[in-house]
Amino acid sequence: MFEQTEALINEAYDAKTTTNMGYTWIKHGKVQSTRWRGIKSSTQFYDLASLTKVIGTVPAVLVVLSKHRLSLDSKVCSILPEVVDDRITIRHLITHTSGVTAWIDNRDALNASELRQAIYRELSFGEDFNQKVVYNDYNYLLLGFIVEKLQHVPVQTVIENEVLRPLGLHNATFSPSALQSVPTEDRNGITIRGMVHDTKAFSLGQHAASAGLFAPMNDVVKFANWMLSDGGKLLNDSQMKGFSRNQTDNPALERSLGWWISNNAERIVLRHSGFTGTFILLDQQTKNGLVFLSSRVYPHPNKQFLDFRQKIYESFENEDR
Numbered sequence: 001m002f003e004q005t006e007a008l009i010n011e012a013y014d015a016k017t018t019t020n021m022g023y024t025w026i027k028h029g030k031v032q033s034t035r036w037r038g039i040k041s042s043t044q045f046y047d048l049a050s051l052t053k054v055i056g057t058v059p060a061v062l063v064v065l066s067k068h069r070l071s072l073d074s075k076v077c078s079i080l081p082e083v084v085d086d087r088i089t090i091r092h093l094i095t096h097t098s099g100v101t102a103w104i105d106n107r108d109a110l111n112a113s114e115l116r117q118a119i120y121r122e123l124s125f126g127e128d129f130n131q132k133v134v135y136n137d138y139n140y141l142l143l144g145f146i147v148e149k150l151q152h153v154p155v156q157t158v159i160e161n162e163v164l165r166p167l168g169l170h171n172a173t174f175s176p177s178a179l180q181s182v183p184t185e186d187r188n189g190i191t192i193r194g195m196v197h198d199t200k201a202f203s204l205g206q207h208a209a210s211a212g213l214f215a216p217m218n219d220v221v222k223f224a225n226w227m228l229s230d231g232g233k234l235l236n237d238s239q240m241k242g243f244s245r246n247q248t249d250n251p252a253l254e255r256s257l258g259w260w261i262s263n264n265a266e267r268i269v270l271r272h273s274g275f276t277g278t279f280i281l282l283d284q285q286t287k288n289g290l291v292f293l294s295s296r297v298y299p300h301p302n303k304q305f306l307d308f309r310q311k312i313y314e315s316f317e318n319e320d321r
Contacts, residue, residue, distance in 0.1 A: 002025065008315055018277050023292045051274040076146065095255040097133055108199045116204070155206070156207070166233060196211060220278075227284070267283055269281060269317050279309065
């Protein structure tokens with residue numbers, strides 16, 4: 001089972017598309033095996049990059065909406081008056097169908113407060129609104145601002161208290177030890193460890209909901225197992241089923257609550273990736289899953305990895321039984 005997928009994974013490493021990697025198989029709801037290449041310690045922390053969105057932000061948004069008796073169809077402008085377009089709902093943000101764009105000069109030189117104000121000032125929702133899935137971090141930065149407005153604390157604090165700790169992800173953190181972290185970049189001859197790779201998340205610090213989470217393999221697998229369960233803890237049955245359902249107005253758009261979903265009559269596979277070389281594949285029906293962590297950006301970004309990643313996605317779907 002998944003022999004071809006595993007062969008592709010090892011081919012990607014042998015082709016030097018990443019300096020290190022670890023991957024865990026979950027088969028029919030049970031963790032089967034974890035394998036490592038180019039790394040000795042399974043307890044080291046990986047920069048999860050955009051996996052932050054589905055591990056932390058989406059569950060946090062769902063929890064907070066329930067607490068405040070709001071829904072996915074609540075208008076963003078009713079919570080954030082800085083967003084003046086009254087068409088935009090929380091559902092549009094969570095599915096990347098808002099059409100949001102924002103061009104910010106000297107973005108990486110701004111501090112957290114300056115960047116937040118620049119985002120509000122430069123926001124626009126273009127012709128792709130509700131027509132296409134256009135993946136954009138600004139959707140999730142706005143979700144983070146919504147959570148902060150409702151909870152009156154930084155979004156990363158909400159994620160820690162309302163998601164990570166209740167799910168038992170006790171090692172997952174936004175402030176990892178550099179010594180325990182896998183290197184993510186070689187910058188001017190200096191190896192970067194334990195510092196978020198994404199520049200927007202770095203500038204926003206504890207206010208970033210798009211990236212910033214670090215975790216060892218065990219915690220990511222624990223999250224994946226929860227996603228393959230029936231919920232109970234944290235989210236109700238209806239919310240859990242929402243992960244495997246298209247949440248857009250167009251069935252062809254293949255987007256659920258944060259996750260990409262395969263448009264396949266036989267299988268509904270969830271997937272999400274992170275820029276640093278991380279991804280999760282899950283089938284809530286067969287209870288099969290693959291958690292993959294790597295540093296494809298160390299010492300420098302490797303684009304060939306992305307070609308292998310797509311092949312791994314397709315192979316997983318073909319072998320998922």
